[in-house]
Amino acid sequence: MLADELQPDALQRFLRYVRIDTQSRLGSDTYPSTAKQLDLSRLLVEELREAGLADVELDEHGYVFATLPGVEGAPVVSLLAHVDTAPDAPGANVNPQVHEDYDGRELLPALSPATSSLLGGRLGHTIVTTDGTTLLGADNKAGVAEIMAAVAYLAAHPEIEHAPVRVCFTVDEEVGRGVEHLDLAKLGAEFAYTFDGERVGEIENETWSALELKVTFHGVPVHPGLAKDKLVNPVKLAAAFVASLPADIAPEMTEGRVGFIHPQYVVGDPTSATVSVYARDFEWDGLMEKERLIRELAERVSPTVTYERWEQYRNMRDYLAEVPHVVDGAMEAARRVGLEPSLASIRGGTDGSRLTEMGLPTPNVYTGGNEFHSVNEWISAQDMGIAAATAVELVKLWAEPEWAARARP
Ligand SMILES: [Zn+2]
Incomplete structure (x- = not known):
């Protein structure tokens, strides 16, 4: 089976990539937010060249591009990961642990089939975990490794017909700035797939619509010894505002399709205090409703409050519905590797949310990773093989006349 053939390469690449610290940073004024991300990008450039891809490039913003030429007349498909x-969670000195022939035992103090629902279904698999002190980085190095294994395989098998592929590895996805400088004309794809999902078989065609509102309370600074009837303390205004946010519309109280309001961080001094508030909803109207509520509560605390507003990304669902063949292709590729695929929504965003909104339809494909962003992150090597095989089937499929025709109505 193709997945078995790709598994060792995907695993070896993954183990190599996760040891490189590529953590991004919120609030950085450089792009990418941390220079160390490029340590992996540079390695990928070398490996793409070794694999024989064309146009391999690390551009001035930190994006890696490469081309795998394909059948003429087929749509150009992009495969992306960050x-x-x-x-x-800590991201340096990742020390991956490989557990062969998994027997169902507890792998870390908080990682067992009882705490991570899919683990019990992975008996006999090769499971990769952390040593319990860092994240693993399967988000998204699993996707990077799977795409690399897939394109290296296709480059080594020129007899296999497939669509032209543009590989792109982005930076700063985790701080919401993954495609800020990505030039779609340069990418040159008709549609794309991020390999940044979790459970094998799930194709994600829906993300949050997301808004950040920076709410700033203004104070009147006076020496506290002489402050009676004069001082206005902006830190207290910010605290009163946070305390007034509805307790039940919070991430810790919601799941499924229910959105939330989430104060992300607070910075302040005697002059002003700013609360960064995230609002999330699958529906645009629901998001706007949350924004109105945030403003109403802030103005109740202080009428002189000011705002900075950032529409972070929009739900990709409605855009993707206009080009149904893009998601259908991913579903078909999943079937061809033996899965029964289903559509899923992410309580989050991906590079694809922005890209889809910018005009490049980009649903999200599974990587097999679990417990993202935590020290309990784990992945099965067998699932990585399946995801890599999905990438191969996906670009093969778009070279078939009936699928290529669907891409050109
Ligand atoms: Zn990710």
């Missing part, structure tokens, strides 16, 4: 890892 090299950075999340700032949510």
Whole structure:
């Protein structure tokens, strides 16, 4: 089976990539947010060249591009993954543990079939975990490794017909700036797939619509010894605002399709205090409703409050519905590797949310990773083989006349 053939290469690449610290950073004023992300990007450039891809390039923003030429007349398909890892857990000195022939035992103090629902279904698999002190970085180095294994395989098998592929590895996805400088004309694809999902078989065609509102309270600074009836403390205004946010519309209280309001961080001094608030909803109207509520609560605390507003990304669902062949192709590729695929929604965003909105339809494909952004992150090598095989089947399929025709109505 193709998945078995790709598995060792995907695993070896993965183990190599996760040891490189590529953590991105919120609030950085450089792009990418951390220079160390490029350590992996540079290695990928070398490996893409070794594999025989064309137009291999690391551009001035940190994006890696490469071309795998394919059948003429087929749509150009892009495969994307991000090299950075999340700032949510320690990301340096990752020391991956490979557990062969998994027997169902507890792998880390908080990682067992009881705490991670899919683990019990992976008996006999090769499971990769952390040593319990860092994240693993399967988000998204699993996707990077799977795409690399897939294109290296196709480059080594010129007899296999497939669509032209543009590989792209992005930076800073985890801090919401993954495609900020990505030039779609340069990418030159008709549609794309991120390999940045989790459970094998799930194709994600829906993400949050997401808004950040920076709410700034302004104070009147006075020496505290002489402050009576004069001082206005912006830190207290910010605290009162956070305390007034509805307790039940919070990430820790919601799941499924229910959105939330989430104060992400607070910075302040005697002059002003700013609360960064994230609003999330699958429906645009629901998101706007949340924004109105945030403003109403802030103005109740202080009428002089000011805002900075950032529409982070939009749900890709409605855009993808206009080009149904893109998601259908991913579903068909999953079937060809023996899965029964299903559509899923992400309570989050991907590079594909922005790309889809920018005009490049980009649903999200599984990588097999689990417990992302935590020290309990794990992945099965067998699932990585399946995801890599899915990438191969996907670009093969777009070279078939009936699928290529669907891409050109
Ligand atoms: Zn990711």
